[in-house]
Amino acid sequence: MKIITEKSALLKPLSHIQGVVEKRNTIPILSNVVIKADEDGLSLSATDMDIDILEKFNCNVINPGSVTVTANIFYDVVRKLMDGSEIQIEFNGGTASLISNKSKFQLPVLPVEDYPNLNQDDLPINFKVTVDELCKLIDKTKFAISMEETRYYLNGIYIHKHDKKLIAVATDGHRLARTSISLPSGADLINGVIIPRxxxxxxxxxxxxxxxDDQVSISLSDSKIRVKISNTIITSKLIDGNFPDYEKVIPKNNDNIVKLDCLVFSESVDRVSTIFSDKSKSVRLSLSKNNLSLEANSPDTGSASEEIGITYDKDDISIGFNSRYLLDVTSQIGSGDLIMALKDSGSPALISLPDDTESLFVLMPMRV
Structure with missing residues (x-):
């Protein structure tokens, strides 16, 4: 095998590949990337046995062939080469050589025959969304994915359909995020799947x-999801579990409505929580007519308080929230107004946006 390509053409697909590969692996060959050259160009592929990735691009193929090399070392070598460099990769048995300008690397290889075959079977449900739509489904919810492995069914985003909407939900038991887009053509057969973190x-x-506005092709079965854009395909196993009935935790009778500037609120939360060594400590929100007081107290590092103007004309309420959770929500809203609906100091808050009726966030209160 012998190919010639440029750094820029190789680096981007390698950055995608090395994200899938686990650096520490009990099966040595799973730390490798498969490099295959043929008349169609160069393909790079890897798997951790749960996620497969395959990426193809054009290059100068002098001699076809295939080889596997350690993914993270290969990526680091290419990344550190001079921008615009021409790269020659050659394998004649033994080791793979990479030559660029006056640099030469000899990389150990493992047999391609020992690498697991990537499953490219057809999946029954097929539809397309735009990059913008897929970004919305992911970005508005991913921060609420649970990191606790014991509740594995919360370790991903739950995708399902309802009322001609494709809905994405994530929760870790302390907060919940939900958003949706119009149901794409072909997605009406989705029963509900959990895509791993x-x-x-x-x-x-x-x-x-x-x-x-670029199109992303998505294919689904009961156990797998495949995402294809341009010349890259990612295939992943789905989480085999039942996502809880999240509708039960979305508040229905929160009548104390607060309207405030999201950016002003976010900056205020960030300032008062500076006294904490981490952002997981609670901030007390005290609401009175058209006024919000934020307070943070730590026996070791002091206290902080700040007041901001809001639109509010109901009873006074004092409630505490994890400051990091508040900042996670405000980061998804950005500028503009935020609507927070409260019931009392011990009940979950419902946060929404006036100009985005498809998205909502639920936060459980903390004792302060």
Whole structure:
């Protein structure tokens, strides 16, 4: 095998590949990337046995062939080469050589025959969304994915259909995020699937290089999801579990409505929570007529308080929230107004946007 390509053409697909590969692996060959050259160009592929990735691009193929090399070392070598460099990769048995300008690397290889076959079977449900739509489904919800492995069914984003909408939900038991887009053609057969956290992050990283209106092809079965954009395909196993009935935790009778500037509120929360060594400590919100007082107290590092103007004309309420959770929500809203609906100091808050009726967030209160 012998190919010639440029750094820029090789680096981007390698960055996608090395995100899938686990650096520490009990099966040595799973730390490798498969490089295959043929008349169609060069393909790079890898798997961790849960997620597969395949990426193809054009290059000068002098001799076809295939080889596997350690993914993270290969990526680091290419990343550190001079921008605009021409790269020659050659394998004649033994080791693979990479030559660029006056640099030469000899990389150990493992047999391609020992690498697991990537499953490219057809999946029954097929539809398309734009990059912008897929970004919305992921970005508005991924921060609420649970990190606790014991509740594995919360370790991803739940995708399902309802009332001609494709809905994405994530929760860790302390907060919940939900958003939706119009149901794409072909997605009406979805019963509900849970896409794992790692797959979510790799898909999001992949699509950020494309325009908002580019099309993403999505295929689903009961156990797998496949996402294809341009010449890259990511296939992942789905989480085999039942997502809880999240509708039960969305407040229905929160009548104390607060309207405030999201950016002003976010900056205020960030300032008062500076006294905490981490952002997981609670901030007390005290509401009175058209006024919000924020307070943070730590026996070790002091206290902070700040007041901001709001639109509110109901009874006084004092309630505490995890400051990091508040900042996670405000980061998804950005500028503009935020609507917070409260019931009392011990009940969940419902946060929404006046100009986005498809998205909502639920936060459980904390004792302060």
């Amino acid at each position: 790692k797959a979510i992050y790799e898909i999001r990283k992949l699509i950020e290089d494309f325009s908002h």
